[in-house]
Amino acid sequence: MNSQPQPPHGPEAEPALRPHSYDGIREYDQRLPNWWLNTLYGAIVFWIAYWFVYMIAGLVPSDGAQVDAAMARIEATKMASSIDVTNDDKFWEMSTNPVFVEAGKQTYNSLCFPCHLASLRGKSENPTAIGPDLTDTAWIHGGTPKEMYVTIKNGVIAKGMPAWDPVIGQKKASEVLAYILSYHKKGGTITLQAP
Amino acid sequence: MVDSVTTINSDGSRYFLYPADARGRFSLARRLSAYGLIVVYLLLPWIPVGGHPAVFIDIAERRFHFLGYTLAAQDTWLLFFGVSGLGFALFFLTALFGRLWCGWACPQTVFLDHVFRRIERWLEGDAVARRALQLAPMGPSKFARRAVKHLLYFFASLLITHLFLAYFVSLPELWLFMRAAPGEHWAAFLFVFIAAGLLYFNFAWFREQLCIVICPYGRLQSALTDDHTLVIGYDARRGEPRGRAGTPAAGACIACNRCVQVCPTGIDIRHGLQLECIGCAACIDACDEVMTKIHRPLGLVRYDSLAGLTGGVTRWVRPRTILYGGLLLLGIIVATFAFSSVQPANFLIYRMSGAAYFVGAEEVRDQFMVRIVNKRPTPATFTVSLEGLPAGMRQTGFLAPVTLAAQEELVSPLILLIDRKYYHGAFKFTVKVADAARTFSLARSVEFMGPDANLLTEDDHEKHRHR
Incomplete structure (x- = not known):
C-alpha cells in the first residue's frame, strides 16, 4: 500500500509561535500560502499600473472623456439620420409613400385618436371631440407641412396638445405627419382659422 | 498536525496531494448523484418548456424563465426570497x-x-x-500525457462555461456567437474564455x-453545527489505541493510514x-473496505454526530433545528404568497406632459397616459375601467378592450372630461386594468385635478352677465 509521505511540517513538527503571550494565549507564526501572497503582490502591481496608465500617462481617456465621446457619436448618428424638417416637399413625398403612411397610422391610432378620432375628423365628426379636424382645409396653427411638424413636435400647451417630440421622436412624428398629409393634396387650399 | 494546513508547506509553498481511489457505497452513490447533477446542468438549456428553455435568464429582454414560469424585471424583488430561501435551507440542512x-x-x-480527477485518473493512473x-x-511520454490532460481540462472548462452562458443568452444565440468572429461578440467571447481559464486554473x-481558504461556507460551520449535527467522524472509543491486527489491547484501528491516503483535502x-x-x-469507504478485509465491524469512520461518536444519542429536534426549520418554513410561506401575487401584467398611469388640467367652454379636462405591459408569453386582451367617477364624466381612449401581443408594451392616452356643471373640485378615482378572462385585475388610485x-x-356668472 502506498502511503502519503508526510509533509515537512508533519505530526512531529509544532508550528512556530510568535514571541508574545497575552493571558497565556499564544499566536502561531505560520506563513501565508504563496499563492495568497502572490494575489496581494499582483493587486499592488495592478494598482501601480492602473494609476500610471490612467492618472499619469493618460493612455486611456478618463470616464468623463469616454462618456463625452460616446455622446458625440450618438449625436452624430442622430444628425446623420435626421431629416430637414423645414422641407415641405420632403413631407409631401413621404405622404405618398405607403410605408411611411402605414407606420404613421400605427402611431396615430395608439396616441392621437382619443382627441382627433380614428377618422382624423375630430370636432367635424363629433362636436364633443377634443381635437380639431385634420382632414379639412382649416388650420389653426399653420397648414404647411413644416408648420404642422412644429405643432406635433412642440404641441399647443395651452390647448392640451402635448409636445410629442420627447415621446415619439423625429422619425415617428414625421410618419404621423405623412399619415395626416395623405388625406390632403399638395397645393390644396389652406384657410387659417382663429384659435 | 491539526494546527497547520496539510496542503501548505511551512515555507508557504503548495503541498500537492495525490488522493488514492476510494471504493464503496458512498463513492458509488456520490458518483451517480454527481453525474445526475452534471446531466441536469448540461441539459436544462436544451429542454423547452412553454416556448423557452427550461431555465433562461434572459438579460437582454429582462425576462426570466424558470420551468415555464416567467418573471419580468419588475419582479426582481422576488430574488430576495430566492436568496434568503437558499440561505435558510442551507442553515437548516447544515444544522442537521x-x-x-x-x-x-x-x-x-x-x-x-467526477470530471477532472477522472480525466487525471484515466491518463496518469492511480495515486502511486x-x-x-x-x-x-x-x-x-510524460509530456504527451500532461499535454492531453491539460487539453482535456481546458476543453471541459470551455464546455462548462459555454453552457453557463447558454443559461443567459439561450443556445441558438450561443451557437450564433460561436460561429461569428470573436470580435463581433467580444464581451461574450472574453467572458467565456476568461471564465474557462479560471475554471481550468481552479480544477x-x-x-x-x-x-x-476561499469558500466562506466551511468557515461558517462552527456557527451552524453543534454536537448533534451529522458529520463524518472517527469512533475513537472503538479505534484507540491504534495497533496492528493482533496487538494485545489494541483498538479497532490498525493504523493503515488508508483514510488519510484517500482524503482529497489531506487531513x-x-x-x-x-x-x-x-x-x-x-474515508468512510476506505475504512469500511479495510474493516471488511480484516473481518471487523464497519463504521469505525462513519456518518454520525459528535454526540453519537462519543457514545451519546443524536438529538435531531433541538432549539437550533427548530429555529432554522421555523425560519425556512416562514420563508417558504412568505415566498409562496409573494410568488402567487405576481401578476401577468404591469400597469402604470401618469399625467401627460403639459398643464395639469384644461378648462374648456363646457368641460374640465385631465389627460393621462396609460402604460400596460403584457408579461405573459401569449397574447392577452385587457380592459381598462374607471371606478368612483362622479356624474357628468366622459372618457376618450381605452373605450374598447386592447389586445397586446406576447410581452408587448402599450402606451396610450386616456382623457377624462367632466361637465363644468357637475364639477365641484378635484377628486380621486380608481383605474382598473383587468384581462378579458377576468383572472386578475390591477388598480391604481388617481386624482382628477382642476381649478x-x-x-x-x-x-360662469361673469359670462352670463356679459350676454
Whole structure:
C-alpha cells in the first residue's frame, strides 16, 4: 500500500509561535500560502499600473472623456439620420409613400385618436371631440407641412396638445405627419382659422 | 498536525496531494448523484418548456424563465426570497447534516471529483503512478500525457462555461456567437474564455485550496453545527489505541493510514472534525473496505454526530433545528404568497406632459397616459375601467378592450372630461386594468385635478352677465 509521505511540517513538527503571550494565549507564526501572497503582490502591481496608465500617462481617456465621446457619436448618428424638417416637399413625398403612411397610422391610432378620432375628423365628426379636424382645409396653427411638424413636435400647451417630440421622436412624428398629409393634396387650399 | 494546513508547506509553498481511489457505497452513490447533477446542468438549456428553455435568464429582454414560469424585471424583488430561501435551507440542512452540500452537491466537488480527477485518473493512473509521474523527468511520454490532460481540462472548462452562458443568452444565440468572429461578440467571447481559464486554473491546480481558504461556507460551520449535527467522524472509543491486527489491547484501528491516503483535502479524520473536511465520505469507504478485509465491524469512520461518536444519542429536534426549520418554513410561506401575487401584467398611469388640467367652454379636462405591459408569453386582451367617477364624466381612449401581443408594451392616452356643471373640485378615482378572462385585475388610485370650483362658478356668472 502506498502511503502519503508526510509533509515537512508533519505530526512531529509544532508550528512556530510568535514571541508574545497575552493571558497565556499564544499566536502561531505560520506563513501565508504563496499563492495568497502572490494575489496581494499582483493587486499592488495592478494598482501601480492602473494609476500610471490612467492618472499619469493618460493612455486611456478618463470616464468623463469616454462618456463625452460616446455622446458625440450618438449625436452624430442622430444628425446623420435626421431629416430637414423645414422641407415641405420632403413631407409631401413621404405622404405618398405607403410605408411611411402605414407606420404613421400605427402611431396615430395608439396616441392621437382619443382627441382627433380614428377618422382624423375630430370636432367635424363629433362636436364633443377634443381635437380639431385634420382632414379639412382649416388650420389653426399653420397648414404647411413644416408648420404642422412644429405643432406635433412642440404641441399647443395651452390647448392640451402635448409636445410629442420627447415621446415619439423625429422619425415617428414625421410618419404621423405623412399619415395626416395623405388625406390632403399638395397645393390644396389652406384657410387659417382663429384659435 | 491539526494546527497547520496539510496542503501548505511551512515555507508557504503548495503541498500537492495525490488522493488514492476510494471504493464503496458512498463513492458509488456520490458518483451517480454527481453525474445526475452534471446531466441536469448540461441539459436544462436544451429542454423547452412553454416556448423557452427550461431555465433562461434572459438579460437582454429582462425576462426570466424558470420551468415555464416567467418573471419580468419588475419582479426582481422576488430574488430576495430566492436568496434568503437558499440561505435558510442551507442553515437548516447544515444544522442537521453538516457539510452534505460540500461533499455531494457543490459544483466544485462535483466537477473536480467526477470530471477532472477522472480525466487525471484515466491518463496518469492511480495515486502511486501519479506521484511517480510527477517525480519522473520530463520526457516524450510524460509530456504527451500532461499535454492531453491539460487539453482535456481546458476543453471541459470551455464546455462548462459555454453552457453557463447558454443559461443567459439561450443556445441558438450561443451557437450564433460561436460561429461569428470573436470580435463581433467580444464581451461574450472574453467572458467565456476568461471564465474557462479560471475554471481550468481552479480544477487543474487550485483544487482543495478553494474549499480550505476561499469558500466562506466551511468557515461558517462552527456557527451552524453543534454536537448533534451529522458529520463524518472517527469512533475513537472503538479505534484507540491504534495497533496492528493482533496487538494485545489494541483498538479497532490498525493504523493503515488508508483514510488519510484517500482524503482529497489531506487531513487525518482521526484528529476529529476539521475545517478542511468537505464531507466527501471517501474515508468512510476506505475504512469500511479495510474493516471488511480484516473481518471487523464497519463504521469505525462513519456518518454520525459528535454526540453519537462519543457514545451519546443524536438529538435531531433541538432549539437550533427548530429555529432554522421555523425560519425556512416562514420563508417558504412568505415566498409562496409573494410568488402567487405576481401578476401577468404591469400597469402604470401618469399625467401627460403639459398643464395639469384644461378648462374648456363646457368641460374640465385631465389627460393621462396609460402604460400596460403584457408579461405573459401569449397574447392577452385587457380592459381598462374607471371606478368612483362622479356624474357628468366622459372618457376618450381605452373605450374598447386592447389586445397586446406576447410581452408587448402599450402606451396610450386616456382623457377624462367632466361637465363644468357637475364639477365641484378635484377628486380621486380608481383605474382598473383587468384581462378579458377576468383572472386578475390591477388598480391604481388617481386624482382628477382642476381649478377651484368657486372660481369656475364665478367665471360662469361673469359670462352670463356679459350676454
